Amino acid sequence: MAGNGEVVSNKQVIFKNFVEGFPKETDMYVKTSSVSLKAEEGSNAVVVKNLYLSCDPYMRTRMTFNPDPSELSSFVPGYPVQGFGVAKVVDSGHPEFKKGDLLWGITGWEEYSLIRNSEGLFKINHTDVPLSYYTGILGMPGMTAWAGFFEVCAPKKGEYVYVSAASGAVGQLVGQFAKLMGCYVVGSAGSKEKVELLKNKLGFDDAFNYKEKKDLVSALKRCFPEGIDIYFENVGGKMVDAGLLNMRDRARIAVCGMVSQYNLSKPEGVQNLMHILHKRIRMEGFVVFDFFNQYSKFLETVLPSIREGKVVYVEDIAEGLENAPAALVGLFSGQNVGKQVVVVARE
Numbered sequence: 001m002a003g004n005g006e007v008v009s010n011k012q013v014i015f016k017n018f019v020e021g022f023p024k025e026t027d028m029y030v031k032t033s034s035v036s037l038k039a040e041e042g043s044n045a046v047v048v049k050n051l052y053l054s055c056d057p058y059m060r061t062r063m064t065f066n067p068d069p070s071e072l073s074s075f076v077p078g079y080p081v082q083g084f085g086v087a088k089v090v091d092s093g094h095p096e097f098k099k100g101d102l103l104w105g106i107t108g109w110e111e112y113s114l115i116r117n118s119e120g121l122f123k124i125n126h127t128d129v130p131l132s133y134y135t136g137i138l139g140m141p142g143m144t145a146w147a148g149f150f151e152v153c154a155p156k157k158g159e160y161v162y163v164s165a166a167s168g169a170v171g172q173l174v175g176q177f178a179k180l181m182g183c184y185v186v187g188s189a190g191s192k193e194k195v196e197l198l199k200n201k202l203g204f205d206d207a208f209n210y211k212e213k214k215d216l217v218s219a220l221k222r223c224f225p226e227g228i229d230i231y232f233e234n235v236g237g238k239m240v241d242a243g244l245l246n247m248r249d250r251a252r253i254a255v256c257g258m259v260s261q262y263n264l265s266k267p268e269g270v271q272n273l274m275h276i277l278h279k280r281i282r283m284e285g286f287v288v289f290d291f292f293n294q295y296s297k298f299l300e301t302v303l304p305s306i307r308e309g310k311v312v313y314v315e316d317i318a319e320g321l322e323n324a325p326a327a328l329v330g331l332f333s334g335q336n337v338g339k340q341v342v343v344v345a346r347e
């Protein structure tokens with residue numbers, strides 16, 4: 001690793017301009033600039049070498065100009081894309097991070113980043129698992145699956161659970177957590193390969209390819225003849241309407257995400273909301289950031305499950321920053337099989 005104070009070249013993925021509709025690879029470009037590896041004197045900043053970057057659907061919302069300061073800020077055109085990643089500290093003015101430490105949190109899509117706001121950084125203390133897992137199962141998507149399923153859905157043994165976008169970063173974990181709880185779990189995904197993965201590797205009881213189903217209501221009815229107790233929603237749109245018609249009394253719908261809506265200028269409407277009323281359904285949205293204070297408790301439960309092989313994690317690895325724009329854009333056509341990670345460097 002390069003030494004402190006040295007100025008080195010820095011390959012970056014730059015966000016070109018605000019996006020309308022589906023994002024394209026050309027909404028970003030790769031350029032090389034230079035960076036000092038020294039944290040500013042007297043500051044709390046950290047300079048990191050980025051190792052693994054996370055591609056997440058919410059990043060699409062940051063590609064749209066958003067003037068509302070209460071929401072996630074937009075990316076800044078002309079500057080590197082920002083997102084979750086795993087990195088190694090090169091220099092630090094922060095009392096909690098020292099050179100050589102590994103961390104995960106918000107960083108830049110570039111080889112080296114100067115991070116001035118260390119609020120969202122977590123030190124990595126367990127390295128007996130793949131480091132890339134801190135972009136997924138041990139990072140933001142893992143926390144999302146855990147908090148969304150256990151806190152928002154309040155599952156009980158034997159309940160019927162439906163997960164949409166089930167083979168992705170979050171969905172594959174929700175399904176496995178539900179199986180560990182003794183639930184019956186069905187997932188939907190967008191290809192034959194993903195359906196096989198759900199049934200044969202991830203332990204789902206059943207799965208279907210929603211792209212092959214003209215009638216989603218009947219597809220769900222076939223999988224859940226007695227109805228759904230818990231619907232973990234990642235997709236939105238038509239799937240919500242189909243789900244609502246298949247819920248049981250006192251069912252819970254955790255609204256984790258609505259990836260089918262992120263690229264639409266006009267979101268689709270939902271017709272079947274009346275079912276919330278007469279079936280006494282609780283439909284609740286949640287944001288993972290509200291649960292980050294429970295990160296150590298989360299690690300205490302999930303790390304042993306990984307080590308004991310009770311939970312597995314499927315990753316889709318793109319090599320190099322050059323391939324990062326395609327990897328990110330690919331999320332919106334289901335190119336990723338499992339958690340989409342970009343490798344910048346392996347230490």
Ligand SMILES: NC(=O)c1ccc[n+]([C@@H]2O[C@H](COP(=O)([O-])OP(=O)(O)OC[C@H]3O[C@@H](n4cnc5c(N)ncnc54)[C@H](OP(=O)(O)O)[C@@H]3O)[C@@H](O)[C@H]2O)c1
Binds near residue numbers: 168188
């Ligand atoms: N609430 C929170 O705090 C929070 C935190 C993290 C993530 N999320 C949300 O959780 C959801 C899953 O995120 P993830 O990281 O696990 O992503 P992911 O599932 O790993 O990747 C996105 C997947 O969405 C599916 N998809 C894309 N466009 C679609 C469409 N039009 N209709 C149906 N499915 C579509 C694709 O799978 P198929 O091949 O199956 O179509 C794609 O692989 C997203 O909605 C995300 O925004 C929420």
